[in-house]
Amino acid sequence: MALDYEESKAKIVEKLQKKLKTKSKFYFNDLAKILEAKPREAKKVINRLVQEEILEYWSSGSTSLYGLKGTGKQAHAEDED
Amino acid sequence: MAKHKTPLLDQLESGPWPSFVSDLKQQAEVRAKNKEKVEFQIPEDVVEDLLGILELSFKHGRTHWKHGGIVGVFGYGGGVIGRYCDQPEQFSGVAHFHTMRVNQPGGKFYTAEYLKQLCDLWDFRGSGITNMHGSTGDIIFLGTTTPQLEEIFYEMTHNYNQDLGGSGSNLRTPSDCIGQARCEYSCYDTQALCYHLTQEYQDELHRPAFPYKFKFKFDGCPNCCVASIARADMSFIGTWKDDIRIDQEAVQAYVGGEIAPNANDHSGRDWGAFDIQKEVCDLCPTECMWMEGDKLMIENKECNRCMHCINVMPRALRIGKETGLSILVGAKAPILDGAQMSSMLVPFVKAEEPYDEIKEVIEAIWDWWMEEGKNRERLGELMKRQGFQRLLEATGIAPDPRMVKEPRSNPYIFWKADEVPGGFERDIDEFRKYHQR
Known part of the structure; x- marks a missing residue:
């Protein structure tokens, strides 16, 4: 069954905000687990969250992570926010 | 006169081989003289500062680059790799020094005009330093600032008909040999398949959702000119069925x-x-x-x-006349467990459009790896952890002797209950009639 977007968005934002004190970047699988969905289903929602600028990508070059837009040390340190 | 003294780097130029230090010095001079009157959009002394920070790294025995970043072009999770230095006051030219990966044309065929366009763009909006080519085959642009990224992306996609490549936990830029365009050994049209799958899997190439990187490489014959068997998570190697x-x-x-x-x-x-x-x-x-x-x-x-x-x-x-390709899986470089070569999964499949049989295998593998793979685990590592048998179950491919690498005789076979007549349940009393405890 397709995931409800608004419901999924609320779940992700709530969980990620809760964890902000300790962690600001998350693996794709962490997000899929929050949604309790298969990766392909979760990807549709996560792509849209990026399009709507709620989430943003972070990449080391070899690995990609996701975070709430504008959060974490780097956004401030590099003047990218 | 050079902006920074670089005695340690100068030493690298004294060896018998061509030196990247000499190349960088030459580029620094070209930018300083700017004979073509380019309106540089990033600091003119970017290359000088690159040499300076590298010298400092040699002196300190530690890197002065920070790890990764949030930069990118809108909607893409790959193709741009954020690089920042931790000495921005001293080396302001490389405070931002992002890498861009450009999806190389099939078989790395390009015209001089195409190359000139890319180089002009990169001189104008970047450092002018390129890497031809990265190990995944991309044309790599080294060093630009954040505001230039969208400008470069727009120019490439709208005027040069050129896309960015893959980076991060994405499908990486698919890479192929020159194939049937130039080579009589090629058993299938590598460029056709490479292009087809690049178009088909755009979402996987640009929006990261894999546990780690994933590479496709296409070799027209077992000479493996793009080294697919050593480097690609899925290697597509041309072969033939009949006689030489x-x-x-x-x-x-x-x-x-x-x-x-x-x-x-x-x-x-x-x-x-x-x-x-x-x-x-x-x-x-x-x-x-x-x-x-x-x-x-x-x-x-x-x-x-x-x-x-x-x-x-x-x-x-x-080569024979009945040609196609073999699919091998699981090659990787030595971060965990040492380097690994690909293992045979599909001994022979015809390489004909619309390539449905090939896509079925790819998607079954991705489904398995996306669900079972740990974060930062390559396909080859998952195969080792869960066993080749699990890969066969996930792809629905029947075991075949050609998949057995070693031992080539008397291999261990693990039977499951439903593969054995009557399963593993047995009447112990009946068994004891014939066998003492």
Whole structure:
């Protein structure tokens, strides 16, 4: 069954905000687990969250992570926010 | 006069090989003189500062680059790799020094005009330093600032018909050999398949959702010019089903010295007369070739496609006519557990549009790896952790002796209850009638 977007968005934002004190970047699988969905289903929602600028990508070059837009040390340190 | 003194880097120039330090110094000078009057959009002294920060790294014995970043172009999770230095006051030219990966054209065929366009764009909006090509095959642009990224992306996609490549936990830029465009050994059209899958899997290429990187590479024959068997999570290697075609007259021409062996390669010194027994038959790894009088004979079913005989005598021996490809999976570089070569998964499949059989295998593998793979675990590592048998179950491919690498005789076979008549349940009393405890 397709995931409800608004419901999924609320779940992700709530969980990620809760964890902000300790962690600001998350693996794709962490997000899929929050949604309790298969990766392909979760990807549709996560792509849209990026399009709507709620989430943003972070990449080391070899690995990609996701975070709430504008959060974490780097956004401030590099003047990218 | 150089902006920074670089005695340690200068030493690198003294070796016998061409030095990237000399190249960088040359580029720094070109930018300083700016004969073509380019309106540089990033600091003019970017290359000077790059040399300066590298010198400092040598001096300190530690890197001054920070790890990764949030930069990118809108909607893409790959293709741009954020790089920042931790000495921005001293080396302001490289405070931002992002990498961009450009999806190279199939077979790395391009025109001089295309290259000139890219270089002009990169001189204008970047450092002018490129890497031709990265190990995934991309054209790599080294060093630009954040505001330039969208500008470069717009120019490339709207005016040059050119996309960015993959980076991060994405499908990486698919890479292929020159294939049938130039090579008689090619068993399938590598560029057609590479292009088709690049278009088909745009979402996987640009929006990261994999546990880690994933690479496709396409080699037209087992010579593996793009080293797919060593580097790609999925290697597509051309092969043939029928017999190697032999032109016995040409064999004799090689034996008689009328045609130079190895397509005249290694001809810089006198190796003596060509000895077909020593240089071809005796070097066959499966010992499936021999001479019967003047005739070269091949026991084709023993051939393991090493390509040696064909490479030595290309005018006499040719690949078979019934061609296609083998799919091997799981190669990787040595971060965990050492380097790994690909393992045979599909011994033979025709490479014909719309490539549905191939896509079925790819998608089944991705479904398995996306669900079962740990964060930062390559496919080859998952195969090792869960076993090749799990891969077969996930892809629905039946086991085949050609998948067994070693031992080649008496392999262990793990049967499951539903594969054994009556399963593993048995009447213990009946068993005890014949076997004492």
